[in-house]
Amino acid sequence: MAIRIITDSSIDFPEDMLADLNVTVVPLNLLFGDTEYKAGVDIDTPTFYQKLKQSKELPKSSAPSPQDFLTKFEQSEPEDKILVIALSKSLSTTYENAVLAKQMFHEEQPNRDVEVINSKTASSGLGIIVCHAAEMAQNGESFEDIVRETEEYTEDTLTMFLLDTLENVIKGGRLDRVKGTIASALNIKLLMRASDDGSLEVLDKVRGNKRAIRQFIQKVGEYGHNLEDKVVAIAHSNCEDKAKALMEQIQERYKFKRVVLSTMGPLIGTYAGEGGLLVAFKKN
Template identity: 30%
Template sequence: MKIKLICDSLCDIPKEIESKEYVEVVPLTVIFGNKEYKDNIDITNEEYYEMLRTSETLPKTSQVTYIQFKEVFDKYIEQGYHIICITGAAKSSGTFQSATLAKNDTSENIHVFDTVNLSLGSGQYVIKACELIEQNLNPEEVIKGLEDIKDSVRLLFVPGTLDYLKKSGRVPVAAAIIGNMLSIKPIFFFDDAEAKLIGKVRGSKHIASKLVDTILEMNDNNLENKIITIGYGDNYSDFEKLKEEVNKRIKARRILFTRGGSCICSHTGPEILAISCSD
């Protein structure tokens, strides 16, 4: 049985996953002023980070449309594929609804899956789906496997500054100002399609160790059977510190690396550190 795995660009996935021949990423649209860019097609991550740093206005993102999904679904159904489509959280974007509407107008051989997560959290489901597809499971078995890991998916992230979250309305202005003045770095846990503040660390020096502390605590200090993904933006030196900390303190089934895409960094800024895990 031929399976095509489709995800939207709210799912931040490692290059080795994106490059698999049966995987296709459908891009959201990034809007800078009067210009529109297809995420990671018309604009690279590096170009996006630079524009984000120099722009006076915060970019906007637009969901994947019904038409985009319909075209992709039609193409692969005509080629005899069964389709599994994985999207970012329905509560955070209309992309899941677009995919569902396109599925209903296309074929029964399409399964649309809401990750109830974003970025690396959504990416965990894409990674897991690849493992299950490569075990020659059928689409129903793959979807069941994705449902089975929902309780294990964890995503933690630390933005380099609260300015972007403040501008996007994701944190109160007063909290953002105080946090920046005191050099307090908040640790957010993405849970049920919502970013929740679960910890703080003063300054940048201890972010890597605190992220590792926290994800270990969330998993009873045992990650041996987990898939770990580390993410960052244009702050490569911070990423290197987190990578070193992970390699030193975490034993996991797989450890993968990726970068925050434009859809996520529009809200967090280009300096972001994140870590996620799942079964």
């Protein structure tokens, strides 16, 4: 018997880590104009950012279908137990489609153990939760304990974003164009987070790059406790040098147990825009 950990491609975590932990990733769909891609399958991250620069309109994303999840369930061994940890239901129908797949699967195999958890986050926040569950599975923990602790992790994981440009959130309709233009002219940076229900909320509006970075780093300490025992995950939107500098400053100040650096994939990268940064960690 094995425990299969399944997630979706909104996760931003190093691919080798996910492979080592035997995590299955179900791709979201990405539409550039009339061309549809399976994120992470038909289009890689460097190509995505290249196309994003060239495109006048933002690409559209859509959730994996229930059939996409069902196919992964059916590929598991008969004795496997399955845990799906999905992108926040406030941002996508991915969670609902995984639940529908569970119902369809139970019509065929009613005695199989399948649980679906709403992570209430995305990107590296989802990565922290998924990898903790996968490590528990590799360590031989019970399915029930993994589900229980994963649910606790979703309530205690903080994901924060710092947007360097407001261009993409304006294009995507998440910020009024007039207000966004004024904010951009004043060099305003948005500091955001995934809220308790998994939606996005603005924490602060800061003028200037250096001040925004300082505020971003300060918020880590305001929200986090006993950070030397925690993993911090940092993701960047095509700005690796900037992310590495942030990583050094955060680690120097807070001494996290481990730091994981990755590139934002299409889902979060589309709205973050060039130069966006993300930090995720377990608060307590």
